[in-house]
Amino acid sequence: MVEFTLWDILRNLLLAARWTVVLSLIAFAGGGAVGLVLLVLRLTGNRVADAAIGAYVQLFQGTPLLMQLFLLYFGIALFGVETSPWMAACVALILYASAYLTEIWRGCVAAVPRGQWEASASLALGFGQQLAHVVLPQALRIAVPPTVGFLVQVVKGTALASVIGFVELTKAGGMIANVTYEPLLVYGCVALIYFALCFPISLYAGSLERKLHVGRR
């Protein structure tokens, strides 16, 4: 049988962690961009758009990410459409993250007092100007903690991509644990690496919060 040194375990986990990072970045960037577009569409007050986006949010919040990945990768392929793990993982993570982010941000915008919209309207600002100069800057402050909380969830959620063949951090940990038979050591290392990825995000959020709230102190 093969022998793993501690360095072998760590080295392989760190290499696998690259996938975790890449998948997280895709979910952050893609989910953020799509989520923002959906948010703006929803704020325009168009009823059809509002209902459609509401249904979209319910659909992706109400189904497990694991199933979304599975259906996108294997489900669509059953109809004979070529799906690659990359495409499925990107689409699933972006849909998933955008549904959550748009809902989180909608709440943050709703938390900006109604008077701010009315006051800016009375100054003859258009919808875009109201959003860009008055409402969104205020909503941003409220949005930092829940957004970061969700992003940290996404980092850990990328582990589910192993079901469609990505050997990311958790999957690599499982593979190594089963050949070394030292699950405690291996999963301990996995947990530490996740922490090392997530903790800086939380730290950065803390500093961002302090910066954004500078006018209020």
Place this chain on the structure above:
Amino acid sequence: MLSKRSVIVALGLAALAIPFGGAHAQTALDDVLKAKTVRIGVPTDYPPYGFVGPDLKPMGLDIDVAGLIGTRLGVKVELVPVVSANRIPYLQTRKVDLIVSTLGRNEERAKIIDFSHAYAPFYQGVFALKTTEIKTFADLAGKTVAVARGAMEDEMLAQVAPPTTIVKRFEDQAATTAAFASGQTQVIATSVSNIGVLSQKNPGLGVEYKLLLRDSPCFVGIAKGEDALRGKVNAIILAAKADGTLEKLSQKWLKRGAGDLPL
């Protein structure tokens, strides 16, 4: 609205593709020969059948058999790591051409995929610590049993264990073994060889064999109706059996003979 549009595009593509679905049938062998590559689903969390070395490259009995099939087909092998829960979807959606993944044959599976001749022995059993009293399946009542979701032993256990058995299903063999080794469950249902490695690595644990679930040899899984590819794989397995290759692989990885493998 990017997402909406992509959904529409995807649905449209799906609708277009349905009529061509039939064109897939009976082309697997030609596709493999044309691409000069055979994609084979193998386990990476199930020693000694399929596990990883320090470079995270798969190795084991199943990987050697996959290599053997590739060599004798005269094509390159692309190994795709699969687990019990997703290996059949991989095959059904033609994301792999074959699965060599300690796959047992049963009626439910035979309805959706085809099987080759058996290539290796595989025994599944129920294991527990020496201190745990288990003489018959009835003794499993009220005990917690770890099993990998979607694996053969999951199904077998459901048939023979009393209804009060608490079955804990885990995503893969790695998690299943870890759960038992760390004392989260009292009992584990898995392959004899997996436990062999476990007790070798943890001599202090005191695991012993309790009950035989089933002697269910491994077959190569092939997409339904791909008779040309199945014939080819069967010929390769028969030849490997005749020239002693299968026996040698069994000795190398399982430390025992291949025994009498069913066709």
